[in-house]
Amino acid sequence: MDRLELATMRAEEASRIVKSPLFTAAFDDTRTALLNSLASLDNLQDAKARDIHSMVKGLDKVKRCLEVHIESGTLARKELEGRSRLAELNPFKRRA
Secondary structure (H helix, E strand, O other): OOHHHHHHHHHHHHHHHHHOHHHHHHHHHHHHHHHHHHHHOOOOOHHHHHHHHHHHHHHHHHHHHHHHHHHHHHHHHHHHHHHHHHHHHOOOOOOO
């Protein structure tokens, strides 16, 4: 399996995860809980606010990472399709 096939497989899996109602609910619930925690802090809890803010940013990075896998897999699939078309047009290819 080459890198393009691997990227395509990752994209398919990432797409299944992102479209999953369970993932969407878990992501939204976690983000909401973190933002509610952040909103309930008083001004004296700067360290805790920074920690929660870092968690929210990390959560967003996880989602963005999945989106990047989907995008790169889409490009890889198109490149594989292009390779396949070129192979079909190859005049030196043995025909059965």
